[in-house]
Amino acid sequence: MDLSKLTIAEARRALDAKEFSSVELTREYLSAIKEKNADIHAYLETWEESALAEANAADDRIAKGSIASLTGIPLAMKDNILIEGRIASAASKMLENYHATYDSTVTVKLKEAGTVFLGRTNMDEFAMGSSTENSAYGPTKNPVDTSRVPGGSSGGSAAAVAGDMAVAALGSDTGGSIRQPASLTGLVGMKPTYGAVSRFGLIAMGSSLDQIGPLTKTVADAKILFEAIRGHDANDSTSLPNREETVRKPKVIGVPRAFFNSGVEKDVLDQFEKKLALLQTAGYELRDIELPTAPYGLAVYYIVMPAEVSTNLGRLDGIRYGHSVQAEQLYDVYAKSRATGFGAETRRRVLVGTFVLSAGYADAYYRKAKAVRAEIRSEFVRSFESGIDAIVTPTTPSPAFTFGSKSDPVAMYAEDVFSVPVNLAGVPAISVPGGTVERDGKKLPIGFQIIAPHRGEETLFTIGEDVEKANG
Amino acid sequence: MSDAVDIKALAKLARLEVSDAEVAKLETEVPGILAFVETIQKVQVSVVATEDSLRNVVRPDDNAYEGGKYTEILLNAAPAREGNRIAVKQVISRKK
Numbered sequence: 366m367d368l369s370k371l372t373i374a375e376a377r378r379a380l381d382a383k384e385f386s387s388v389e390l391t392r393e394y395l396s397a398i399k400e401k402n403a404d405i406h407a408y409l410e411t412w413e414e415s416a417l418a419e420a421n422a423a424d425d426r427i428a429k430g431s432i433a434s435l436t437g438i439p440l441a442m443k444d445n446i447l448i449e450g451r452i453a454s455a456a457s458k459m460l461e462n463y464h465a466t467y468d469s470t471v472t473v474k475l476k477e478a479g480t481v482f483l484g485r486t487n488m489d490e491f492a493m494g495s496s497t498e499n500s501a502y503g504p505t506k507n508p509v510d511t512s513r514v515p516g517g518s519s520g521g522s523a524a525a526v527a528g529d530m531a532v533a534a535l536g537s538d539t540g541g542s543i544r545q546p547a548s549l550t551g552l553v554g555m556k557p558t559y560g561a562v563s564r565f566g567l568i569a570m571g572s573s574l575d576q577i578g579p580l581t582k583t584v585a586d587a588k589i590l591f592e593a594i595r596g597h598d599a600n601d602s603t604s605l606p607n608r609e610e611t612v613r614k615p616k617v618i619g620v621p622r623a624f625f626n627s628g629v630e631k632d633v634l635d636q637f638e639k640k641l642a643l644l645q646t647a648g649y650e651l652r653d654i655e656l657p658t659a660p661y662g663l664a665v666y667y668i669v670m671p672a673e674v675s676t677n678l679g680r681l682d683g684i685r686y687g688h689s690v691q692a693e694q695l696y697d698v699y700a701k702s703r704a705t706g707f708g709a710e711t712r713r714r715v716l717v718g719t720f721v722l723s724a725g726y727a728d729a730y731y732r733k734a735k736a737v738r739a740e741i742r743s744e745f746v747r748s749f750e751s752g753i754d755a756i757v758t759p760t761t762p763s764p765a766f767t768f769g770s771k772s773d774p775v776a777m778y779a780e781d782v783f784s785v786p787v788n789l790a791g792v793p794a795i796s797v798p799g800g801t802v803e804r805d806g807k808k809l810p811i812g813f814q815i816i817a818p819h820r821g822e823e824t825l826f827t828i829g830e831d832v833e834k835a836n837g
Numbered sequence: 838m839s840d841a842v843d844i845k846a847l848a849k850l851a852r853l854e855v856s857d858a859e860v861a862k863l864e865t866e867v868p869g870i871l872a873f874v875e876t877i878q879k880v881q882v883s884v885v886a887t888e889d890s891l892r893n894v895v896r897p898d899d900n901a902y903e904g905g906k907y908t909e910i911l912l913n914a915a916p917a918r919e920g921n922r923i924a925v926k927q928v929i930s931r932k933k
Contacts, residue, residue: 466910602894664874675851682852684925689916695926696852704854712853716863717870719851720842730874736882774866775873 366393368529373438373586376532380427380437387420387427387437391481394439398483398530406505407515407524409444410452411484423479434589436479441531443522444485445492445568446577448472455568456500457490459681459688459706469566470601471535471577471594478593483531486521490708491678492542492570494518495780496771499710504768507550510807513765516546516780522580523550533581533590537567539574540666541760541784544796547580548760548812551798553829554580555587556784558820559791560605562591563598571673572603574666574788584797584829591822605820612823615754618644619654625783629762633811636800637759640813643835644757644828654748654756658740662786665741667778668721668734669789674711675718681706713774742790749818755828758783760796760812764804783814793817795825797832842867 366385379385395413402408416439423437442448445455447465449472454460468476475482489499497505497520507515508528515524519536523546526534536543538556547554555578562577569575579590598604620641626634645651683689683702690701707715721730748756761780771777787794799813813832817824844863848855855863908921917924 463914466907466914599896658880661877661880664877667870667874668877679852683916685911685923686914686916691917693926695928697854698926699852700848700854703852707853712855712859713863713866713870715851715853716844716847716867719847720867720871721874723847723850729878730871733877733882734874737877737880740880740882773869775869778873 366390368393368397371529371532372583373435373533373581373589374583376438377434381432387423387439387481388417390437391416391420391439391483394483394531401528401530404506404511405508405524405528405530406503407486407521407528407530408441408484409454409456409487409502409521412451412482416481416483419479419481423481426479433478433593435475435593437481439481439483439532440475441483441486441522441525441534443519443534443536444488445537446471446535447566447568448482451485453485453568455491456488456502457706457708457711458501460568461501461688463687465566467566470563470598472566474594474596486519486525486534488521489518490711491568491674492518492537492539493674493710493714495541495545495777496766496768497521498768499708501708507765509550509809510765513767513809514549516549516765518542518546519554519580520546523547523552523554526550526580526582527552533579533586535577535590535594536580537570537575537577538788539571540670540788541781543578543580544760544784544794544812544814545780547796548799549765549810551810552580552582553584553587553795553797554578554812555591555795555822555825556787556793557591557595557822558605558793559788560603561595561793561820561822563596563601563604565598565600569677571670572677573673574670576788584795584826584833587795587829588826608820610820610823612821613754615649615824615827617650617652617752617754618828619652619748619753619756621654621656621659621756621758624656624659625758628779628782629759630802632802633759633763636802636811637813640799640832640835641757644831647831647835649828649831652753654753656744656748656756656786658737658744659786661737662741662789663778663782665734665737665789666781666785667717668730669738671714671718672722672731673718675715675722678707678711678715710774738789741786745786745790745792745816746818754817755821755824756816758814758816759799760784760814764802764809764811787816792819793822793825795829797829798836799832800836842871
């Protein structure tokens with residue numbers, strides 16, 4: 366079995382044709398994990414016994430012909446998505462021994478489909494970061510070049526798939542945490558429309574921005590996984606109602622050159638232009654567009670997100686669950702538990718969030734940021750209303766970087782410059798492989814980002830597959 | 838506008854103990870981040886923030902689940918327990 370070529374679609378075909386069983390497939394992945402994970406550190410924990418039991422149950426279902434799209438497919442789960450009874454630590458010391466008390470909605474859906482859960486993957490603590498270097502359990506390496514980061518925060522999920530230790534994985538994307546690692550490891554990564562996938566049972570970071578989504582080897586696989594996890598959920602008050610979308614076949618692609626022309630490394634831009642030319646050859650019309658407020662997205666994001674982080678993480682205080690340091694005074698239980706449970710970047714964002722929400726500063730920072738966010742959202746909506754079917758940008762300004770090279774927090778934040786406006790606007794986007802660039806004699810992948818209107822996922826898949834075809 | 842950020846006061850608001858060494862580090866990092874995000878002050882906002890996609894959602898005011906159903910599960914996650922309660926330190930201490 367060649368795991369490097371295996372996709373969900375191909376595994377589905379082979380499982381249904383009885384070329385191999387889900388137990389055999391799961392064993393292959395478990396042995397690949399044994400062989401590679403010590404070096405790559407994609408997984409924080411693997412669930413050998415339960416994975417084989419799930420595979421066994423899936424084989425029974427397949428024998429009976431009761432087959433869903435993901436029956437018997439081995440997946441990796443990011444460490445911030447709850448599976449009842451399993452540890453979900455969000456790669457934090459704060460939740461090191463926290464066993465989930467319920468299943469997330471996506472977990473329920475995957476269990477109903479008969480999916481096999483291989484294990485939980487490493488990430489930046491509470492999904493805050495772009496390299497996995499903020500994990501309390503040590504960083505994950507990029508399987509393409511182990512001297513480099515896999516991106517983040519869903520870096521473990523990306524490395525598991527890129528390193529052939531899972532056929533696909535779930536991640537979460539608050540400002541680029543699925544698309545950026547997909548870009549840096551040569552995968553497809555998708556952030557759905559805000560509200561398309563339930564956030565119930567996802568450990569919250571920035572609640573107005575978070576979405577769960579797939580990391581896969583192909584666009585077709587991303588679609589399969591997205592279809593399996595989407596849908597309205599009464600347990601998530603921001604969940605969108607179910608509605609059949611009729612999306613017209615995309616023809617016009619908007620290119621916001623002024624937004625990305627500066628700050629992108631030259632060969633990354635060259636690769637991007639090559640893909641654009643290929644899309645034009647494939648029959649798309651390219652149209653230059655303006656997104657004048659988008660360049661402010663990053664600054665808006667680094668106000669709105671820490672504000673929501675400081676609020677969401679307020680519940681972690683050593684009282685109800687998680688890491689707790691006992692002290693004489695109640696205040697000291699809070700302050701000491703949080704000081705020792707949270708890592709440096711988490712503490713930094715909690716403080717920045719507290720600042721931008723504090724009396725005297727909230728108007729200038731948080732409320733102003735909300736207003737600019739509305740402007741950004743409106744720019745996207747207006748572009749799409751003017752006859753543009755999709756907007757494209759490079760996913761990141763540069764390929765995977767080496768460990769420790771972005772120790773200045775603001776330099777690390779710049780990784781997200783093209784991905785955060787998407788979360789702020791709530792629109793869906795996908796990163797597909799967009800060629801390679803050479804660094805230190807190594808060919809490193811870069812991503813091509815496609816952005817669609819709200820609920821326009823179908824457009825992402827259509828154009829994404831055309832980019833794949835052009836890649837050959 | 839954010840030249841001087843009182844990290845210790847902020848940490849107290851955030852219920853976060855910070856060491857002196859960390860305060861020194863944060864005193865350069867936090868203003869650096871704030872200086873970066875302050876660029877949004879330059880943006881002229883024309884859109885009225887209606888945010889029609891964000892609205893309050895409430896469920897019917899009835900019992901969402903049977904009382905006591907999750908008590909054990911939730912108490913098992915708590916660091917300290919007394920009977921069917923989570924035990925916490927006294928909030929108001931008597932002066933000695």
